[in-house]
Amino acid sequence: MRLLFITKEWDQGIEKNTVYLSRALSRLTELTEWHDDGDLCAIVRALPQKPDFILLNDLRPTRCPEITGVGGVDIPLGIIMHDLQYKPEMRKAFIADNGIRHLFVHYRSYFLRHYAEFSDRMVWFPHWIEPSVFKDYGQPKSYEYLLMGCAEPSIYPLRARILDAMSGEPGFVYHPHPGYNRGAYTEDRYIVGTRYAKEINKAKLFLTDSSKYGYTLMKYFEAPACNSLLLAPQTEDTAELGLIPGHNFIDISEADFLEKARYFAANYESAGRPVARRGHDLVMERHTAQMRARQLVSEIEKILGGGG
Numbered sequence: 001m002r003l004l005f006i007t008k009e010w011d012q013g014i015e016k017n018t019v020y021l022s023r024a025l026s027r028l029t030e031l032t033e034w035h036d037d038g039d040l041c042a043i044v045r046a047l048p049q050k051p052d053f054i055l056l057n058d059l060r061p062t063r064c065p066e067i068t069g070v071g072g073v074d075i076p077l078g079i080i081m082h083d084l085q086y087k088p089e090m091r092k093a094f095i096a097d098n099g100i101r102h103l104f105v106h107y108r109s110y111f112l113r114h115y116a117e118f119s120d121r122m123v124w125f126p127h128w129i130e131p132s133v134f135k136d137y138g139q140p141k142s143y144e145y146l147l148m149g150c151a152e153p154s155i156y157p158l159r160a161r162i163l164d165a166m167s168g169e170p171g172f173v174y175h176p177h178p179g180y181n182r183g184a185y186t187e188d189r190y191i192v193g194t195r196y197a198k199e200i201n202k203a204k205l206f207l208t209d210s211s212k213y214g215y216t217l218m219k220y221f222e223a224p225a226c227n228s229l230l231l232a233p234q235t236e237d238t239a240e241l242g243l244i245p246g247h248n249f250i251d252i253s254e255a256d257f258l259e260k261a262r263y264f265a266a267n268y269e270s271a272g273r274p275v276a277r278r279g280h281d282l283v284m285e286r287h288t289a290q291m292r293a294r295q296l297v298s299e300i301e302k303i304l305g306g307g308g
Contacts, residue, residue: 001300002049003029007057007064012184014192015218017289018057020130024293039069051075053300055104058082059091062180070098076303078102080125084110085213092117102303104296107215109236123299126241127218128292129225131284133194136227137201144171144265146203146228148191149219151176158209158233161254166207171265175199200226204268204276205261207231207252216241221287224249224279229272231261242286248278 003025010018025031032051034043044050054077057064063082070077079100081091084107095103095118103118104125105111112119145166151174153160166172178190187195200206206223209232210216216235220243223230230249238249245251252260264272 001029001053001297001304002032002051003300004032004034004044004047004051004054005057006034006043006054006067008062009035010063012186014178014180014185014190016130016133016193017128017218018063020133020289021128021293021296024289025296028293028297035065037066040067041069041072043067044073044075052304053078055080059094060086070094070100076102076300078104078123078300078303080104080106081111082106084114088114091115095121102299104299107213107237110213110215125292125296126216126237126287127221128287128289129218129221129283130289131225134197134200134222134225134283136280137198139198139201141202141204141268143173143203145169145205145207145261146173146175146200147207148175148196148199149177149208154212156209156211158252158254158257159207162207162209162257165258166261169261173203197222197226200228203228204272205229205231205265207257207261209233210235216243220249221283224276225283225287227276227280229264229268229276230279231257231264242282243279246275248275248282250275 005022007018010016022033032047054075056067056079058080077100081103101121103121104123106125106127108124111122147159147162150156151159151163163174175191185192187193191199200223206228208219214235216237220230220232231252232249233253234245234251243249250260250264
């Protein structure tokens with residue numbers, strides 16, 4: 001299968017899931033990446049061979065070049081949809097005006113509520129991890145509790161509450177978000193990539209939230225993969241992803257996060273470590289970049305075969 005993936009370059013991005021997916025796809029398909037703005041018909045003509053399928057990496061300028069003439073090609077086309085709250089009316093108009101039939105969506109339940117008119121075009125495509133980066137490095141558990149990323153109350157209300165309540169807690173560590181649009185996010189300057197994964201691996205407990213949108217965010221996969229006990233709210237989609245409260249992660253709310261964090265820190269060996277290990281095993285068994293690439297290729301093959 002010849003696959004054209006139109007995406008911004010993310011090799012030095014703040015997160016590299018697009019890069020990990022591309023690498024996995026390159027082992028399964030004849031993959032061509034395109035990184036520049038342009039007319040889609042002209043882009044296809046410039047390629048040595050006509051692709052069988054075209055995949056756009058979302059519809060926002062941070063992830064995808066500006067592509068025009070999408071409706072003018074006779075090649076099946078799909079879109080990976082990331083942050084669904086971003087300009088929903090623009091997204092809907094683009095999908096409808098260009099007759100996009102295949103939407104690979106990270107956040108299923110949010111999509112079905114807010115993009116219900118396109119529910120028959122949705123393929124659930126949850127986040128993933130790269131197992132060579134997000135793994136158990138076997139480091140000493142030098143942090144009792146770890147919180148990372150943006151804690152803006154208007155977007156991440158539970159993270160903000162955790163930061164406020166636990167800043168004075170013995171063993172609590174917080175690494176703030178490095179900010180957007182900083183150019184190249186290299187590990188010597190920022191906690192990203194392997195350095196980010198190793199920080200997670202140092203923590204007994206990793207606390208986070210699902211944002212005000214109820215998304216099952218990347219951290220739901222990254223923390224367990226690094227064998228840190230995930231404490232996060234259950235979402236509408238966690239159960240079908242295999243995340244079961246009390247079994248392989250700990251469900252928290254604003255009312256009980258502090259009590260649960262203290263309990264599992266104090267009883268880490270007997271109660272916390274086994275849950276963390278089951279979370280790690282789940283992610284490695286079901287949520288790697290290689291598995292998502294195979295899922296994507298399988299869905300595209302169905303589409304090309306007339307079954308989707």
